[in-house]
Amino acid sequence: xxxxxxxxxxxxxxxxxxxxxxxxxxxxxxxxxxxxxxxxxxxxxxxxxxxxxxxxxxxxxxxxxxxxxxxxxxxxxxxxxxxxxxxxxxxxxxxxxxxxxxxxxxxxxxxxxxxx
Numbered sequence: 737x738x739x740x741x742x743x744x745x746x747x748x749x750x751x752x753x754x755x756x757x758x759x760x761x762x763x764x765x766x767x768x769x770x771x772x773x774x775x776x777x778x779x780x781x782x783x784x785x786x787x788x789x790x791x792x793x794x795x796x797x798x799x800x801x802x803x804x805x806x807x808x809x810x811x812x813x814x815x816x817x818x819x820x821x822x823x824x825x826x827x828x829x830x831x832x833x834x835x836x837x838x839x840x841x842x843x844x845x846x847x848x849x850x851x852x
Contacts (some may be wrong), residue, residue, distance in 0.1 A: 748778045752815075753783055755774070761788055764817055766788045782814060783814045790830075791811045793809050829847070836850065
C-alpha cells in the first residue's frame with residue numbers, strides 16, 4: 737500500500753524581505769541591480785523585483801489591452817540572491833530581529849537602524 741505524501745508546508749517561513757523593500761541582487765545575471773520588491777512568494781522562497789530578471793512575454797490583443805506584441809515582464813528571483821538595502825547608508829545589509837515595544841521589528845545588522 738502506498739503512503740500518501742503531503743507536499744504542502746505546514747507553516748509560512750519567516751523571510752528577511754517584504755513587499756515594498758528596496759533590495760540589491762547579489763548573484764546571477766542581474767548582479768548589482770537594485771529595485772523595489774513587487775511581490776513575495778513565501779512557500780517558494782521567490783520574490784519579484786522591478787526591472788530585474790526581465791523576460792519577454794508574447795501577448796495576444798485582448799479587450800483590456802488592444803495592443804498585443806512582445807512585452808518585457810519581471811520574473812521571480814530566489815530570495816537567497818537578494819539583500820536588503822540599508823535605509824541609513826544605502827549599502828546592502830543583513831537583517832536581524834529584535835523586540836521593540838512588544839513587537840518584533842527588523843533591523844539592519846550594519847547600522848542598527850530599524851527597518852519599517
